[in-house]
Amino acid sequence: MSARVFVPGDAAAVSVGADEVAAAFGAAGATVVRNGSRGMLWLEPLVEVETEAGRVGFANVEPADVASVLSGEHTGSIGVVDEHPWLTSQRRVSFVRVGVVDPASVADYEAHGGWAGLRRALSLTPAEVVQEVTDSGLRGRGGAGFPAGIKWRTVLETVADQKFVACNFDEGDSGTFADRMVVEGDPFTLVEGMTIAAHAVGASEGYVYVRSEYPHAVAALRRAVDAAYTHGYLGQDILGSGLCFDLHVRVGAGAYICGEESSMLDSLEGKRGEVRAKPPIPAIEGLWGLPTAVNNVLTLCAVPMVLSEADSGGPGWQSYAELGTGRSRGTQVFQLAGNIRQGGIVELPFGVSLRELVEEYGGGTLSGRPVRAVQVGGPLGAYVPPDGFDVPMDYEALAESGAMLGHGGIVVFDDTVDMARMARFAMEFCSIESCGKCTPCRVGSTRGVETIDRIIAGRDVAANLVLLDDLCETMTKGSLCAMGGLTPMPVQSAIKHWRQDFEREGADV
Amino acid sequence: MTTAPTTDRVALVRAIATQHLADRGALMPVLHDVVEELGHVAREDVEAIADVLNLSVAEVHGVVTFYKDFRTEPAPAHAVALCRGEACQSVGAEALYAETRDRAADLGADVEVDEVFCLGNCALGPSGTLDGRLHGRLSRERITSLTEGWR
Ligand SMILES: Cc1cc2nc3c(=O)[nH]c(=O)nc-3n(C[C@H](O)[C@H](O)[C@H](O)COP(=O)(O)O)c2cc1C
Ligand code: SF4
Ligand code: FES
Numbered sequence: 001m002s003a004r005v006f007v008p009g010d011a012a013a014v015s016v017g018a019d020e021v022a023a024a025f026g027a028a029g030a031t032v033v034r035n036g037s038r039g040m041l042w043l044e045p046l047v048e049v050e051t052e053a054g055r056v057g058f059a060n061v062e063p064a065d066v067a068s069v070l071s072g073e074h075t076g077s078i079g080v081v082d083e084h085p086w087l088t089s090q091r092r093v094s095f096v097r098v099g100v101v102d103p104a105s106v107a108d109y110e111a112h113g114g115w116a117g118l119r120r121a122l123s124l125t126p127a128e129v130v131q132e133v134t135d136s137g138l139r140g141r142g143g144a145g146f147p148a149g150i151k152w153r154t155v156l157e158t159v160a161d162q163k164f165v166a167c168n169f170d171e172g173d174s175g176t177f178a179d180r181m182v183v184e185g186d187p188f189t190l191v192e193g194m195t196i197a198a199h200a201v202g203a204s205e206g207y208v209y210v211r212s213e214y215p216h217a218v219a220a221l222r223r224a225v226d227a228a229y230t231h232g233y234l235g236q237d238i239l240g241s242g243l244c245f246d247l248h249v250r251v252g253a254g255a256y257i258c259g260e261e262s263s264m265l266d267s268l269e270g271k272r273g274e275v276r277a278k279p280p281i282p283a284i285e286g287l288w289g290l291p292t293a294v295n296n297v298l299t300l301c302a303v304p305m306v307l308s309e310a311d312s313g314g315p316g317w318q319s320y321a322e323l324g325t326g327r328s329r330g331t332q333v334f335q336l337a338g339n340i341r342q343g344g345i346v347e348l349p350f351g352v353s354l355r356e357l358v359e360e361y362g363g364g365t366l367s368g369r370p371v372r373a374v375q376v377g378g379p380l381g382a383y384v385p386p387d388g389f390d391v392p393m394d395y396e397a398l399a400e401s402g403a404m405l406g407h408g409g410i411v412v413f414d415d416t417v418d419m420a421r422m423a424r425f426a427m428e429f430c431s432i433e434s435c436g437k438c439t440p441c442r443v444g445s446t447r448g449v450e451t452i453d454r455i456i457a458g459r460d461v462a463a464n465l466v467l468l469d470d471l472c473e474t475m476t477k478g479s480l481c482a483m484g485g486l487t488p489m490p491v492q493s494a495i496k497h498w499r500q501d502f503e504r505e506g507a508d509v
Numbered sequence: 510m511t512t513a514p515t516t517d518r519v520a521l522v523r524a525i526a527t528q529h530l531a532d533r534g535a536l537m538p539v540l541h542d543v544v545e546e547l548g549h550v551a552r553e554d555v556e557a558i559a560d561v562l563n564l565s566v567a568e569v570h571g572v573v574t575f576y577k578d579f580r581t582e583p584a585p586a587h588a589v590a591l592c593r594g595e596a597c598q599s600v601g602a603e604a605l606y607a608e609t610r611d612r613a614a615d616l617g618a619d620v621e622v623d624e625v626f627c628l629g630n631c632a633l634g635p636s637g638t639l640d641g642r643l644h645g646r647l648s649r650e651r652i653t654s655l656t657e658g659w660r
Contacts, residue, residue, distance in 0.1 A: 012630050015645035041632040174594030177629040212541075212578050213628050215641075250534075251541060254577030256626060270536030271568075272575040288533070336632060338599035343632025366600065375595055379626075411596045411631065425598070429626065 002031050003070055006048040006055065008099065009034030010184050011216040012177065017062065018045040024063035028070055036185015038099035039345025040086055043078065054080035086361065091323065092347045093331045094301050095178075098185035103220055106227050109188040115233065117304030117316065121196045122241040129200040129307065130156055136306040136317035137329025142168050142259075142296030143377070143406045143482075145328075145395045148303075151293060154283035155201035158291040165197045165206040166268065166287060166294045170252055170259035172211060173378025175337040175409030178345060179297035182333075183210075183217045186301075187224035188233075191247065193300035195233065196307055198245040201293045206245060209264050211252045222249050256433035260481050261294045263435060274435045275481045296407070298333060325351035328394035338375075338411035339365045355389035358412055369414035373422075373498070377406025379429050380486035382493035383422065402493065404486075419498035424452040426490040434483060441484025444475045448491065458504040465495065465502060515553060521546065522554045526561035535562055536572055540579050548584040586619035587659050589652070590638045593624045596631035605635050609652060616652070617659030 007013075007022040025032050025047075040046060043059035047069060057078040058069050068074040078084060092098075101108045109115070121129050134149025155163060167190065171179040183190055194206045210218050225247050228234040236244050250268055252258050258267045262276035265287055286292020302320070310319035320330045328350035334357055336343045341363035358364070358374060365371055373383045382403035384391075391401045398405050413422075427448030434441045451468045455461050472488035479485040495502055525542045529535035539558055543550055550573050559569045573579045591597075591606045606624060613622045630636040633645030639655050 011628075011643055012633055012645065015630050015633055015636065015643045044633070171629060172627060174627040175596040175631045176627075177631055180629040213625065216643075248532075250537065252576075253537060253541070253579060254625075255575065267537065268534055270534035270572065272571050338596040338631065338634070340632065379595060409596075409631070411599060413599045417599065421603075422595070422598075425593075425595070433626070 002029050004033065004050040005030040005070075006033045006035045006050075007045060007061075008037045009103070009216070009220075010037035010044075010181060011214070012041050012181075013037050013044040013046070014216065016044050020063050021045045021047065021061050021066070024066040025070075028066050030070060033102050034104070035101065036098045036103055037181060037344075038081060038087065039095060039181065040084070040342070041344035042342050046078075046081070048081055054082055057081040057084070086342070090347050091331055091349055093305055093320070093323070094182060094189075094298055094333055095186075095345055095347050097189065098182055098345075101186060103185055103187055104223060104227075106188065106231050106233075109186070113308065114188055114304075115192060116309065117307035118192050118196055118233070119239065120309065121199055121307045122239060122243060126156055126200050126202060129196065132315070132317040133200065133303065133306055136302075136320040137324070137327070138299065138302055138306060138320065139328070139395070140296055141298035141302075141333075141407065142261075143404075145405070148295060148299055151283050151295070152197065152201050154281070155203075155291045155293045158284050160291050162205070162290050163201055163203040164287045164290060164292040165194050165201065165203045166265065166282075166292050167194055167206070167208040167297060167300055168259065168261060168264055168294055169208050169210040169214075169217070169297050170256075170264060171214070171297070171407070172256040172259045173380075173407050173409050175375065175411035176335050176378060176407045177337075178333040178335050178408060180214050180217050181345060182301050183297060184220045187220045188228065189301045189304055190221070190297060191224055191228045191233065193303040194247060195238065195243070195245055196303050197293055197295065197300060199241075199243050201291070203293065204244055204246065206247045207268055207287070208247070208249050209252060209258070209268055210249060211258075212254055218249065218251055225249060255435075256429075257435045257483055260483065263481075265292065265294070272435075274437050275483075277480065298407075302330060323349040325349070325392065325394050326396055328396065332393065332405070332408050334393070335409045336362045336412070337409060339367055339414050340412045341366050350394040351392045353390050353392055354384065354410070357393070357410060358389060362410075362412065365412060365414040367414045367416075369416065371412055372415040372417050373413045373419065373494075375411040375413070375422075375490065376409070377404045378409050379426060380404075380482060380489055381406050381409070382489050383419065383497065384493070385497040388497075404489070419494040419501040420452060420456050420504070423491045423494040423502075424449060424456065426487055426494075427452060430483060430487040438478070438480045438484065440475045440478035441480070441487070444471055444479075444484065445487060447471055448475075448487075452491075455502050456504060461503055468495070518547065518551070519553055519557050522557045523561050526558050530561070536564065536569065540573060540576075544579060549580045549582055551581070585621040587617055587621070587640055587656070588638075589613075589616070589620065589622045589656075590625040591622065591647070592626065592628050592630075592634065592636045594627035594631065596627070597634035597636055600634045602635040605647060605649065605652075608649065616656045620656075620659060
């Protein structure tokens with residue numbers, strides 16, 4: 001019998017040679033499964049060989065290692081992957097199947113608990129489904145943290161001939177990749193979550209808006225959607241329930257602002273991705289003016305679990321709500337990125353400290369130098385210095401400390417970082433990606449770059465810092481959306497905590 | 510392909526647009542297909558698409574110019590896109606981008622070096638794509654060896 005070997009088809013694993021490794025195992029006669037990644041990205045390509053004891057892992061495998069891995073002579077085993085402390089200490093809910101199952105197999109999905117949430121949801125009324133989502137405490141994972149159940153109730157209660165579910169899979173924030181990994185590694189969960197959402201709000205059509213930078217995810221999702229149609233989980237009369245739901249996968253075209261929900265909706269309609277003024281909110285007037293439930297990938301991927309029966313036998317929504325802290329219920333998928341020794345996915349209940357994530361899970365910097373700054377929550381998120389690492393990671397505590405969780409990205413910088421340059425980049429990014437609709441953002445960000453350039457050159461530093469602060473005020477208060485409104489967050493946090501980087505001398509540029 | 514006579518090109522573009530006529534909000538999928546098939550969106554393509562989809566030329570033009578992916582000039586022979594997102598910057602992406610741009614001509618004839626903001630590979634940076642293929646842990650040396658066939 002040929003050995004069964006798992007070689008991740010995840011884009012991150014592929015970026016460091018997993019395709020070549022998979023081909024080499026295939027050529028050597030092994031049966032190769034292209035699973036998702038376990039999220040221990042520093043070990044990729046992480047190959048697993050099925051044994052009686054479990055799936056035994058081999059890290060950073062190259063094609064030249066294939067023979068020794070198969071013969072059992074390879075000395076670099078990390079042991080049974082399911083017993084790896086980096087994984088066993090986590091609480092994987094959204095990522096429970098990622099890296100474990102074959103993402104191309106509907107049967108494997110079902111064998112690992114898939115479709116249970118949908119089956120149960122279809123036996124409930126839409127209002128009951130909405131109630132369970134509300135009671136779970138599930139909040140939107142796209143950044144704003146809005147309660148999913150309340151949004152769904154609005155869509156459900158708005159009378160219209162047609163309604164939509166739209167999944168925001170634009171994941172544009174630097175330092176984030178959880179949406180991508182869950183879809184590449186476990187795409188049926190998103191299909192199931194969206195189908196439950198369709199039943200809950202009364203939608204007949206759904207759209208997933210995937211950024212074009214994610215071709216692997218687009219392929220994985222399209223394959224899953226096709227398989228779901230074939231097996232009766234999408235289309236007409238789903239599982240004999242009478243529910244009809246069509247799901248379309250649409251691809252973005254390289255614009256960060258299309259992650260903002262109203263801009264995403266315009267893009268889906270085939271327009272320029274410009275931000276719409278609110279109200280109306282998308283739940284009432286979304287796609288083509290009709291009620292639309294817009295949710296992030298991770299929000300929708302938590303839904304099947306919330307609707308299924310928990311392992312304990314109790315309701316899923318209840319065991320979800322038991323996790324977390326304060327008004328942040330459930331788990332958060334943290335993404336450790338940047339200059340970090342052990343980067344990847346850490347899923348834990350809300351409330352863990354940044355220090356634990358960066359120092360314990362992350363193991364400090366990749367360069368081995370001291371950590372100087374961490375940016376939390378993407379390009380619009382604050383820079384946090386090491387003395388702020390004890391803040392618990394939940395929506396409220398972070399907001400209170402002047403930061404935000406965003407989509408859960410954590411980007412680590414060592415002591416060689418120049419924070420004035422990072423502040424400049426925040427403004428530059430905003431000027432490049434602004435949709436151009438309002439002046440504070442469009443013009444303010446360009447002025448911001450120019451002002452920081454003068455500061456970096458050491459020209460009239462004190463006066464320019466005052467000017468920059470005014471500019472940040474104007475952007476914060478006068479911007480239509482969080483692109484212009486939050487760009488000051490990284491800028492002002494950098495000035496606040498690393499003022500010495502801005503107080504430069506001499507005009508040498 | 511990009512050198513196809515105008516009439517063939519227009520016929521192909523019209524055929525692509527026609528395939529998507531039943532889709533809601535068909536413009537983006539049509540433009541993606543045109544770029545995929547023909548390398549870029551030419552002036553005459555805009556008119557053909559507008560005509561088939563019953564949109565104004567200004568509308569189509571406005572969409573083409575809003576999105577980075579819809580290039581309006583023929584594609585280069587080879588393309589490098591390096592990530593300048595914060596996570597990649599923390600491991601040296603800015604310097605890598607600057608020096609790769611400087612030596613673009615040495616990587617081969619008609620090589621484009623462009624920036625991109627996050628490829629979702631932020632734990633294994635610096636990241637980039639070479640002719641559309643994703644690579645992590647890039648360095649000057651890796652880029653040199655991965656582009657060997659371009660010279
Ligand atoms: C500039 C900007 C970019 C955004 N990018 C994303 C994104 O890439 N993915 C996402 O899910 N939400 C993004 N959001 C948040 C969305 O507007 C919206 O809040 C979210 O899709 C709602 O889904 P949720 O409630 O499930 O989080 C962005 C917001 C702004 C202002
Ligand atoms: S803040 Fe910027 S991105 Fe948002 S609407 Fe205004 S111009 Fe557009
Ligand atoms: S920041 Fe470079 S891949 Fe995400």
